[in-house]
Amino acid sequence: MSSDTDPIVDPGTSGTTPVEHATDARTPLLEIDDLRVGVKGDNVAYDIVRGVSLSLYDNEILAVVGESGCGKSLTALSVLALHQSPPLHITGGAIRYRGVDLTTLSAAEMRALRGAEISMIFQDPMSALDPMFTVGSLLTSAVRAHRKASKAEARNAALEALADAGIEDPRRRFDEYPFQLSGGVSQRVMIALALVNDPSVIIADEPTTALDVTVQAQILERLRMLKEERKMGIMLITHNLGVVAAVADRTAVMYLGEVVETGSAQDVLAVPHHPYTNGLLAAVPRLNSKVADLKPVMGRVPQPQEITAGCAFRDRCERALDRCATEHPVLAPRHRTSVRCHNPVD
Template sequence: MEKVLEVKDLHVSFKTYGGEVKAVRGVSFDLHKGETLAIVGESGCGKSVTSQSIMGLIPEPPGKITGGQILFKQRDLTRLKEAELRKIRGADISMIFQDPMTALNPTIAIGEQIMEGILQHKSISRAEAKKKTIEMLNLVGIPSPQSRLKQYPHQFSGGMRQRIVIAMALVCEPDVLIADEPTTALDVTIQAQILELFKDIQNKTGVSIILITHDLGVVAQVADRIAVMYAGKVVEAGTRREIFYNPQHPYTKGLLNSVPRLDLDGAELVPIPGSPPDLFAPPVGCPFAARCKYAMEVCDRVYPSKTHMSNEHNVDCWLQDERAQNMLAMMGR
């Protein structure tokens, strides 16, 4: 499959009064044309910082991309000037932020807000921009779009506002859409509608989607591949089926065990004990070792090498190392 985006060994830090926070520590992944890649993990694991790095939205100072590459159409986005990034941002790569109310200007009609993006990036007339806006509102399921162009954000429900934000992100027909926790502020029924909308839009436009979320229930419905992040690193990555039915990292298993299951009557949620490590001084070994019931002496001392379970599935865990597997086989486990 054609690669639309490649993130290679990305490092992002933030300078604070307390020291340097190493928020992203060597993240790598690919995004293919027409697929949905979900990046999952707890709050503070670095997933939103990764997405903001792709968009060129890391505030400098205090933030800084200290290493790695973000390749889009053979161009390294980390080396582009702000003026060059502005041409790409919104036109080729768009982002949907967490809260639709903060993404929309309450003092400007929604038609004007959507048209602003088209007029900035496309050489078309206002009449053509208006026509495109109506088409996009229709695509995302806003009823009677022409009559609602002059309405303001407060005149729409939360679910409708999220649809408008999606329309804004897609109006310039980007190659990549980044959705950062797009269903967090919505109730369950609206969440399902928005996720169905993502799949429908992807089928119609072929856009590649990066879905940032902590909710594995969301991931199960829409993701083709999943990258599990912990303490600034991707600790496991694979297809949706591999991650859900054959998870290998103890953290991934912990996330899955903490999701409510309707198919298991009376099943209890199992929380992951402990807290994530302090990223002012990240551990030299596996960052999950302090919370892992399977941790070995080597886990604290050396970061595990990547083990390839299949062509698409890899994990950073000493338990999957060939030497550990041989030892477990000798012990009859």
């Protein structure tokens, strides 16, 4: 069982900040605060996202990294109320965007926010783009869903977004259908759709996983440029530590629905303190994008329903102490990062 009362120390907001946040007096654009998301049904109730706290500031890329099933997508989907409900429900915590708790918004308020303030980019553009519409009509509809715009204004906004997404010939692509596009161009169209209403936050869930290495690098570079040019906050979900090394300012490592280590990407990658982060990095020979995809750390990952007291990583941990079986570790500052562990690596 997981605890509802564990103090979560988020280096983005806490007074006891590690070095990289000591000067961070800014207000986060997006603040996920002790978020819990779980399955709730007639005879079943368990949390999958178990008290996640993350802060995203403007002009930064925050990489959320962790093995399959640890709750990265569910955390991201919950921000825009896109999780499948039922059976999934937000069971605790808050998600604040510019100080407003998104968990309290009506469906209409959430629709107005999606795309205009916070956009999402998904892994598989081919299935996310409606094959019945041209690129131009997808983009102009997205513009007109959020503001009054003449046909010419919507077209101009669409062409501009295509150019900003790094598409070389926006006028030609405007009239094409999704089936006419390569994987890389489709993903750029997804980025254009995410940009077209000039949001402050983009959540990109494995945006390059389906692409070949060269195109991956181009798309990541485009996201990095957009962050700098538009001062956006980008939450980038990835399996790939090479991606973290290449573009992230800060990173949060998740394990079984919890953040287990967070800090500047440089610090976490250079000197990981959590045994799980340490294991992930040890399994990756070099941090370039081809070889840095996560390798499983030894041992079986429990299902969310199986989590009991103590540390959820203990059955896989070589550093486990007796107390790890009974005491749930809290995220606490450790040197330059924050770590959830009773016996961290130094």
